[in-house]
Amino acid sequence: xxxxxxxxxxxxxxxxxxxxxxxxxxxxxxxxxxxxxxxxxxxxxxxxxxxxxxxxxxxxxxxxxxxxxxxxxxxxxxxxxxxxxxxxxxxxxxxxxxxxxxxxxxxxxxxxxxxxxxxxxxxxxxxxxxxxxxxxxxxxxxxxxxxxxxxxxxxxxxxxxxxxxxxxxxxxxxxxxxxxxxxxxxxxxxxxxxxxxxxxxxxxxxxxxxxxxxxxxxxxxxxxxxxxxxxxxxxxxxxxxxxxxxxxxxxxxxxxxxxxxxxxxxxxxxxxxxxxxxxxx
Ligand SMILES: [Zn+2]
Numbered sequence: 001x002x003x004x005x006x007x008x009x010x011x012x013x014x015x016x017x018x019x020x021x022x023x024x025x026x027x028x029x030x031x032x033x034x035x036x037x038x039x040x041x042x043x044x045x046x047x048x049x050x051x052x053x054x055x056x057x058x059x060x061x062x063x064x065x066x067x068x069x070x071x072x073x074x075x076x077x078x079x080x081x082x083x084x085x086x087x088x089x090x091x092x093x094x095x096x097x098x099x100x101x102x103x104x105x106x107x108x109x110x111x112x113x114x115x116x117x118x119x120x121x122x123x124x125x126x127x128x129x130x131x132x133x134x135x136x137x138x139x140x141x142x143x144x145x146x147x148x149x150x151x152x153x154x155x156x157x158x159x160x161x162x163x164x165x166x167x168x169x170x171x172x173x174x175x176x177x178x179x180x181x182x183x184x185x186x187x188x189x190x191x192x193x194x195x196x197x198x199x200x201x202x203x204x205x206x207x208x209x210x211x212x213x214x215x216x217x218x219x220x221x222x223x224x225x226x227x228x229x230x231x232x233x234x235x236x237x238x239x240x241x242x243x244x245x246x247x248x249x250x251x252x253x254x255x256x257x258x259x260x261x262x263x264x265x266x267x268x269x270x271x272x273x274x275x276x277x278x279x280x281x
Contacts, residue, residue, distance in 0.1 A: 029053055045265045054222045054265055056202060059111040059126035062161055066124060066269055072115030075123070076146050080107050081139045084174055093170040096132065104130045108139035109164070112147045114156065118273040120280060123151050126161040127208075135168035136208050141178025144212060148185040157195040157276050162213040166206015179211035186215050195279040197272065200227050200250070200259070218260045218275065221250035227258075 027036045031053035041048075045065050046055045064070050080097070087093040101107060109131040114123050125147045127134045144160065151158045167175040189196055198216030200209075202225035209229050213219070221227060228235075228248035236243055246252045250262050263271050 027055070029055070045268070047265050052223070052264070054202065054224060056129060056163070058128040058130060058163075059106075059113075059161075062126045063111075063113055063115070063124065065265065066117055066122075066159075066272070067113070067115035068117065068119065072113040072124075075112040075114055075150060076143055077107065077111070079139045079142055081137050081171070083170075085170070085172060087170040087172075089170070096170070100131050104128065106131045108137065108143075109134045109168075110140045110143050112143050114150070114154075117269060117276065120273065120276050121154070121156045122159055122272075122276060123147050123156050124159045124161065127163045129163045129165075129203075132168065132170075133165035134163045134208075135165055136175055136178050136206075137168035137171045138174050138178060140168075141175075141181050144178075144182045145185045148182075148189050151194055152189060152192045155192075155194060157197065157279065158189060159197045159199065159272065160212055160216070161199045161201060162204045162208050163201045164204060164206065164208040164213075166208060176207060179207050182212040183215060186212060190217070195276065197275065199263075199268075201225050203227070205229065205231065214258065217279075219258065220261055220263050220271075221253070221259050222265055223250055223262050225250045227253045 025038055027038060027041055028034070029036055029048040029051065032048060032051040034048070034050045036048060041055070046057045046061055047053070048055065063072055083093045085093075106128050109129075110125055110127050112123065112125040114121070116122065125144055127140065148158060150156070169175070186196060196215070196217050198213050198219045200213050200219065200221040202222060204213050204225065204227050206229060209227060226248055227250055232243055232248055244252075250259065253259050254262055
């Protein structure tokens, strides 16, 4: 027998069952737990190629997916949050902002940009969940309000991509005021007859659902996203009843008439583009 033949059974893990991988190159699908190579994942618009799970992504990835050649001008990039209440919980709000900025490279939980989608102008405001849970503070509200003004001035359709845990507790009432502010601005956009598309992604909850996320001329969502006001656990404890299967998923919300359609992220650009084309002409 040749010296290189293996007589006894050694390592028995087949390649697709191996879990360890160097950081940054491989990712694990949170749903089916299969390993995803980052390049392939990005090519597939960050949708798992095995189970179609839509991985959570941020503004950087959405801009890449939507804008032609990833070309865009970021709007109001330097807005940052103040600390009007000198709020302290486990740490001070000021420190939390500094830490989140350092960790994510973002100034707040939203970025807005003007670019083109199949040669049609579009302003996109997109939330980032990594920045304090995508919470809606005054910067989020202000950027949406200014984006709407920009859209009215330049007559450009507006796309809002929501991904949020709701209000930003550290800004208390200042956070809640953003709901009224953004809703009022969107009413002006409607009056100017400029299309507003709202895309709800996983998760869209709290004050965001209760204001701008549900005010689109069309409200669309990604598959399997959590969409609701209060979380399922809170509701269950309040009504003391088991919740129906699939409660607060996009599919459930669609069935109950709150959404116009659900869109696979790989089809997103095409669908948005044809929709904008239809509304512009
Ligand atoms: Zn998967």
